[in-house]
Amino acid sequence: MNNSRILKKYYDKLLKNFGPQRWWPGDGPFEVMVGAVLTQNTNWGNVERAIDNLKQAGKLSATAIHNMRTDQLAQLIRPSGYFNIKAKRLKGLIKWFVNRFDGDIEKMFSRDLQGLREELLSVKGIGPETADSILLYAGNLPSFVVDAYTYRILVRHNLMFEESTYDDIKSFFEDNLPEDAAMYNEYHALLVQVGKTYCKPREPSCKACPLHEFL
Template identity: 50%
Template sequence: MLHQELREIFDDLLEHFGPQHWWPGETPLEVVVGAILTQNVAWNNVEKAINNLQGKDLLSVAGLVQVPREELAELIIPTRYYNQKATRLKGFMIMVEEEFSGEMDKLLALETDELRRLLLKSKGIGKETADSILLYAADRPVFVVDAYTRRIFSRLGYVEEKVSYDEMQALFTNHLPADTDLFNEYHALIVALGKDICRARNPLCSDCPLNHRCSYRIAEDGKQPEDNGRDNTEYYENAEDTK
């Protein structure tokens, strides 16, 4: 039953938004860099930073290891928290240099569980960033959870608003086939819905392709959501919509 509902939600989103063609990166290295830099900032800002790195011929493990931290920070200013991110990005690339001879492909060839553990040991890389690298750079069937996922599926009534990362992830991995392409597209469609329609405040419920199944549904005139058998939970995300 839940498997069918999750597939129907995917189909509704795909019909509404169309294929998203994620991740927006040219190479696995660029995806890794983007995953680290995109924390708390919109992707177009990350693209500016990546273009800056490319312009200085620094978009390589060796380049990022050798560039002074202060210079790196200046190049990634568009991503916010650039001093912190410069330190984390350099630290990660130094690890790749020292433990994998500077070859990102060697790192990404590790078994999924081992690679995830190693990523999570790296300073500044949490579960969402690690799983983004696993899914989009290493092509592993790992479902990425973000604020949009929690917001949308709590409003739909499938989880509590304060659901943990692991519990939210399990909703998908326990009821969908372990399919990299499916997880890739599903996450991208969730981001499209959360960014453009199912916003933290003033969601555009009348435009939502899931409003026929949503516990939270609010009409634009401000009426209360209809009771569809699930708990109606108001869920406002304090963080910015920053994907």
């Protein structure tokens, strides 16, 4: 069975087992963009508290964050961890967003995918996963998101080498699946769910993982 078939069958099975994950469905692209930074190496529950704080303070907007002092922003996002560095990163992202696109989401996502990705990566504190999360989950653009779980699952099943880069793994999915943002969205979220359930760090393998059936 070739990689394309493996990935499609695996997707179908995960969707059946876990159901749609509905990541970042309804609170709007700007909030998603903020969440993408806050969730760096951090569990989502903590991120929700930080976002709630921003909402309660009436600061969940580009202009509000743009005009806020970094240390005040840091206090609001404190529950998300790494709050000092994340406050700087968030300010940097919003500054770019305001200066480059007038704080206009529509304008931002009317730019072509690859060009926008390059620009996002040039913002300090925005790495490949955060950039792809923004493109996919805020912009609904077909840019596959790779994370630690994705890497671990593929490596443990010998679908990728340990020394594979982020872009190697991203391409593995994008080259073997139809270019479909809705599917990328679900697929990544499902892989995280599998990772949490079957493929944890510091365990030598994940034999109960449903991917075994296809290999």
